[in-house]
Amino acid sequence: MEWTIKLEARTGWGEVHTHEIAVVTRRPVGLTADEVGMSLGEAKGLLAEIQRCIVSSQIDEQVMCARVCADCMGLREIRDHRTRTIQTLFGTVVVDAPRLKLCVCVDTKGFKDISISPLSELLPDRCTPELRRTQSELGARHSFREAARLLATFLPCSPQNQSSVRNRLHRTSEELEVADCRSKAKPVSASGAGEIVVFIDGAHIRAVPGHQSRHLDVTVGKVEARGRPPRRFGLAPKGAERPLSNVRAALVEQGWQPGRPVTVISDGEPALPNLVQTAINEPVIHILDWFHISMRIRHIEQSMAGLYAMKPANTAPLDYFAWSIDRLRHVLWNGYHEEAWQSLWDLQNVAGGIPQLNGVRFERPVQGFLRLCAELRGYIRNNEDAIVCYHQRYHDKRPVSTSRAEGCVDEIANARMAKKQRMRWSPRGAHHVAQVRAATLDGRLMPLGVQLAA
Template identity: 30%
Template sequence: MSYRRVVETLREFLPVDDKINHVTVRNRTLRVGVRIDAIELPRAQPRSPTTEWTLAIDGGFVRGRAKAEIRSFEILTGRLATPGEKPRVFACVRSELPDVAQRLTSLIQTHSGTSHPQLSVITDGANGIQNIYPQLPFAATPILDGFHISMRVRHLEQIVRGLLARSETEQYTKKALRTYVSRLRWCFWHANAVKAEHRMRQILLLCRIVVAQSARFTRSPEQLDYRVGELFAYLESNSGSTIAYGKHYREHRPISTAMAESAVNQVINARMCKHQHMRWTPRGAHLLAQVRCAVINDDLTARLAAYRARMDEVPEDVARFLEFMQQAEEAEPHAF
């Protein structure tokens, strides 16, 4: 709900003070976000060394305030999952964290219970996200989202299907292109990168040597050539991240960022984008995202309790000073 809708709901069901308004609700919510932002929960019990963890990362954009320097900014979010346990949601605005990799490291080590878990990181191949997982202090296996590859191949199939072949040469070209493109999906599904590259080069060669007899047929091979070039660049920038998607799928292991995209809808879109007309500062969006993640993960109470325990602790430098004063008083009782 928006802050104003929250106030309306509170006034309808609870005897709240009339002085409470949307500004009060917003300030108190963000205050909770400040308290739990840097809180680290105790580590969970160590699992089996063979336990596999999957970190799916995605991002969503929200509109910035009119007076801000940027019109929109990205909130990084996703889920940490392992078979048989509830996935953990996380979210942050990069500009509000000094080190995103450190935050993810703390999240993974806390819930896995070990300093070096078996981790796979699934992303959609965006450059901003690719730079995060190499900074983790333990090994992580990168996986390129298979759905994004499939959608790019699907785009190629649509272009070939739309070819209007009239002459015999054009009909042969369309038939050959359809064969090459249809086999691309099989190559990626079974991690046959060599054959996939060979098929794409055949498509490029055919698009560039065909002599079309109509202007409309000429435009389609040009589009296909451009899209295949994009696919080449996409796979090259994510080299080493493609896997045997068919094998992983049969083993019931994640091969897409679906759980990260659902986190985008749950944490970001439902509150900040869809049917919402607010504009956000990076700080306000970051703190609200912390509260939403804590509620989804059912650890808001535990985080607030950890914050209160931290506030009750005496800082180390103050404790040393008090101990020094006590020792001095015991040595010379009449000096103070």
């Protein structure tokens, strides 16, 4: 059997042209499984040919329209003929792109060599925005090499290589940066008011050789406001041209405006809430992440369980621990940092006596236990202003933990840039990927309905 695929084009002024695109043939007898339906190669060829026909007639029509002078309706002269290559998702197309002289009715003020190029105005990058967005989105999800390979496998948009994916992603990131700088706070409706919560955290990635340190910091975050889907942001502070506008834009998009309260939940690294505070130029409420406190208490409990397992003769101190650690969790959950600090101090005093009561074999494990208590005590002291009544917040259904932002670190930084990926990053390169990845995960990059499946 034989199928002929034809494309019928009708111009704006009614002319009809028919192009034969392809002929697919299959033998009637002796059909093999591979010959059922169209093959990937045939489909790619078909798409490329359809795209070539559509793009070249589209550009012809566009140039034709551009030749008409809007002022006197006269036809502009063609200055010279040249060809231009346009990269699209469905193939690279070479088109005629003549340069036009200015119309005779225009006063050129003595300049003779002025000409216009309709195509350059339409596609200054010589690539369709959709191709660039797709390359950027894939490059944010996979390595540049893998992204190029995926594109070339399924689409006729060759030649694809990792540097073209990287360059396009960088270009997209620069565009996002420009858009962030332009974002302005808008008044919010009464229903949109209330607390805006910023979950913020950091990740370390490997730096390129020659960078001043071996690792680079990537800051990632998620901004949540009631009634809106979360807005993520990712940046490498050393590679971002304007890290503050990056953070500020995320807040503005979630309805922040001067005077609206912002709560920052972080693990206690002071640079993180400071970044948000500087970005909006207003004080923020900083809350120490409950998840990080609770993990530290958990470690102390595990260390205590280890001491129990050694079957001490005198268990009195350990029985006191079990009660005391429960109380510690309770007082911290209610925001009483002073009591928590005191109760850790008591725990350390009691633990110090265990080797005397139960023998020297307890010395080393008790040292470990003491160290964990001392670390938590320091952590509480350093962050006492950020320890709040978690119980009340929890009761009010307000977030108390960055566990959601931890997911954000994995999503934005670790999955693409983690140390185990063996990739090394320049500050600018890391910044571009973090930024485009955050946009990709939010679905901000692709128009609605065509987002790539996660």
